[in-house]
Amino acid sequence: CPGQSSDRLAVMPQEPLVQQGGSVQLNCSLACTGGTVQWRGLDASLGSVTSFPTHSILHISSAGVASEGTKTCQGTCQGQLYQRTVNLKVYALPDTLQLVTEPRALEPGQPGSLHCSALGVYPPTGLGITWYLGDQVLEEADFDLMEAEEMLFNAVSTLSVEGEEVEGGVEFRCEVKLSIGQETFTRVASVTVSTGGDTAQPVATTELPPEPTISTHDAPPRESLTETTLEPAAATEPHSTEHPAPQDLVTGSPTAHSATATSAATAPAEAPETAAGSTVGGTALGEEGAGTPEGTVPACNLQIWSLPAEGTRGRALSIECQAQCAGNVTIRWLQTPVALSQYRQEVGGGSSTLRLDHAEPQHQGYYQCVLLGHRSPAVSLRLVVLDDSSSTVPAVAAGTALSLLGLIVSAVVSQRLRKRSRYELR
Structure with a gap:
């Protein structure tokens, strides 16, 4: 060990990323017979450690924003001290977005507005919301951020549309992207104006790349998205302890949620x-x-x-x-x-x-x-x-x-x- 570089001490993964409420394991190992390795400076509430002669594993379950930060591992080999640090990052993004229209039924030729909400987001930096009319980008919208529980944030964006933009069969789409380093997470919600004047129920699409190494990729074309259409008066009744489902177009309402208890997952492109x-x-x-x-x-x-x-x-x-x-x-x-x-x-x-x-x-x-x-x-x-x-x-x-x-x-x-x-x- 003496004379060797600190590369003998390794931590995997080197750029750990975990979803809010998820679990992650950090493995610190030392290629040295008779050496010691252990994690240092840990708050007991943030994780548990399992140690072996040549490696030590830090287990973090039910990760929260408080779990973020630098984790330090130290190893000794024949009297020499080695140290490695990694920065654990936590992200949060809801499985589905909430999309509400005003009036509740957009009528062809009549102006209106759409409100897109992503509840429980972290970190707020790297968050972007874009509105689409069909495949045409309307604008990369500004949005309001409000603090929520557990150090998370709620993001809300409003799109105002003119009467000439509201045509039968037209689809309005809200796309939320959260970028963390090289990783990008995407959520999409859309609503279509029917030719009869009634606004179709929203479609919520979720993309869930694998963690902690999710490939950065743009949202796939509309025809490749896995969708669940929320029809009025969904077949499943809400639980008796829940409030009755409202009739407005909120994808996160009890009726909508009962139709998509687990959102469809789209595997990464690569x-x-x-x-x-x-x-x-x-x-x-x-x-x-x-x-x-x-x-x-x-x-x-x-x-x-x-x-x-x-x-x-x-x-x-x-x-x-x-x-x-x-x-x-x-x-x-x-x-x-x-x-x-x-x-x-x-x-x-x-x-x-x-x-x-x-x-x-x-x-x-x-x-x-x-x-x-x-x-x-x-x-x-x-x-x-x-x-x-x-x-x-x-x-x-x-x-x-x-x-x-x-x-x-x-x-x-x-x-x-x-x-x-x-x-x-x-």
Whole structure:
């Protein structure tokens, strides 16, 4: 260790990003036999630490804005001290937007206004709202920010439209983007004016890129968006403890929410297909959650980890995603470095485990799982697969054994020669 650079101490992921209410694991490792590694200066309320001889894992669950900040890991190797820091970032963006029109039914040829709200946003920097008329950009709108609970913000933008812009079949669309570093998150809500003069119910579209490494990409074309149209008087009645659904066009109303209990998830553009690397996309998630009244699904805590914490090439490895909640639950893997068919999957007891008899470098990367039918956020794990540094031990041991055997044989032969020489001299 002496004389080596501090690169021996590594923290993964290097740019951690977690969604509000989600979970994240920070793995600090030191390539030094007999060394020590541990996280320092942590408030016990912000996370828990699991330490091993060569690495230490910081677990942060139910992340909030207070979880943000610099995390410090220190390691020692033969008397030398190493230190690494990472900056954990937290973001929040609602699954759906609220879109309200005034008057409640836009009439062709009559002026009106639209109000688009994103409730519970963080951080406010990097937030942008854009209005569209069909595929034409109307304006990148100003918006009002108001403080909300848990250090979050509510953003509201208003678009005023002239009578000549309100035509039958015209679609008005509100697009909210939140940019954090190289990552961009997008939410879309739209409303269409019918030819009969009644404004169609809004359409809410959600894009949920995987975390913590979500690719930056623009919103896909309108024809590629996964949509859920909220018809008047949705089939599912609101829960008895909720207020009756209003008749205005609010996508976040009880009626609207019961129709989209879990918003459809769109996989990122760069994610490989299931055959090359497992990714769940499209309407599967939306179908699982559809029709579940708000307030009837119990809260669940979803966790993900690997055993061991770091994979070793050629050795067994397992990645487990487990839900802590009552009742039967279904866990789905959203992202794996290679196709799910290359793992041995075990499901049961509220957990799903991916097992490998022999880990290889291609198994290194991000793993992400989600709980279907619940509002628990997806959780992610960054897994590292290292070369087996102990593979040289058998060869060294064999060489040492042969050397010792050679010394023993030499000693025996030498002793016999000395005895023979003494006998001949006599």
